[in-house]
Amino acid sequence: MKKALLALILVFVLIVTAACGSSNTGKDASSSKPATVKVGISPAELPTWNLVKKLAKKENITIQIVKFSDYVQPNIALNNGDIDLNAFQTVIYFDSFKKQHHLDLTDIGTTAIWPMGIYSKKIKDIKDIKDGDQIIVPNDATNLSRALALLQKAGLIKLSSNFTGTEGKESIKENPKHLKITPVEAGQTPRGLDDATAAIINCDMAINAGLNPTNDPIFREDSSNNAYVNIIAAKTKDKDNQTYKKIVDIFHKKEVTDFIKKQYKGAAIPVVKPVSDLKY
Template sequence: MKKLAIILVGLLLLLSACGSNSSSDNSEGSKTVIVGTSSAEVPTWELVKKLAKEKGITLEIVKFDDYVQPNLALDSGEIDINAFQTVVYFDSFKKDRNLDLAAIGTTSIWPMGMYSKKIKEVSEFKDGDQVIIPKDPTNLGRALLLMQKAGLITLKEGFTGAGGLENVEKNPKNLKITPVDAGQTARGLDDAAASIINCDMAINAGLNPTKDPIFGEDASNKAYVNIIAAQTKRKDDKTLKQIADIYHTEEVTNFIKKHFNGAAIPVVEPISYLDDYKQN
């Protein structure tokens, strides 16, 4: 009986140790990090993965092709960080879904563009033409601001990007503005006069964001800086911060400039740089 008791205690200790190891995979100081990102950003993260390995960190990359699942996967703990979204979209999404997430690093700006297979200049729009735009709240507002910048519409005074089509005050050419899922905007090019497409979605569709847009935004607005996000409880995790630092190395910055040729513009700034983005 004594030997049996000793064996049972040993088994319990072994099981306890196994359980402890599995539950610590995502604890602070973990050397394995899972990042969720968009298809367009995978090449950059492959380089970050290589550089992280040199520092003893194993980086696993999970690809997403929509703007909803990466934040849900982060909140549930399926991934450790994600990097695909603007700070303004991130703040809006986590507020709407009541997610406890935090931005821990900056990455790049991906300027939004207006594309068309039917016209070559904004001046060629005809009365009643259809313009497709992304329908999620922040990208919809961003698209409307781009249309205003192009001289196609006038928005209500004080519009900062929050809100929908009700903010269009003047539409002199009676353009039919049609919001769709961001992932569907490129598909509308066959039917609509133009489509306003996020940079990564344009790349996924085989478009060249530096050459193909008939009109595009500049990269000056902090609200459209993309960020690295983590669960709030892990925002000070040393390994996650190390990943953000690797992203800002000269090797990664030069890669983004060369690989994307202006489609993505590196932002090598601390996350505090975005504290006042709502005022810009």
């Protein structure tokens, strides 16, 4: 009887041990499965992210690309957990948007600068803008401010001395040509070319509209302003996520930066500096 009981206990121990071994094996197997990361981007950046996706696959990371056609939904989707990262916006826009909408998001890496340009179907030179001409500009706070700064650089207006890069039309101190500066949603700025003398268009929106951001503008930003570096953003609680950091590292690989230079021919300029260097 005792031998039978001992044998029964031994069988029980073996079963429990086997079960524990099976459980650990399953855990190890699941940890070796590819991490899946949803990244929200603008359509203009799809070629680059297709390459990043391919390279990430070699690192056991599966990237799912989600395209957005505006500048509002990608941050809302990130905050709501519908996506894991987004990569479409300048750091100054990001800082302003998350503050305005009370979002707990953090920039974790840099991508590129996409210089903004002044486009026109009616004139060939910025000097041909006449008194009373209409200029279409983006209406969101940071892109409007960026457009005004570009108009000042072009010599068309003068902004107040305390302009910081986040103000609106109230910051215009002098408008000697009485330009009609008309803000519209950023995605609609290319359509303004049919009616207005000129439109100031974000680089990705210009590409989406079939424009060439290198050759078509009659006046263009340079790439020196840190405020307009595009970034990769995550939820703040995920800012130290090693998989997300690996995606940033992949984006900074020479293969990717060389691809950006070749693909966009100056319309996008890769940036590999850390976000901590983006003081503006």
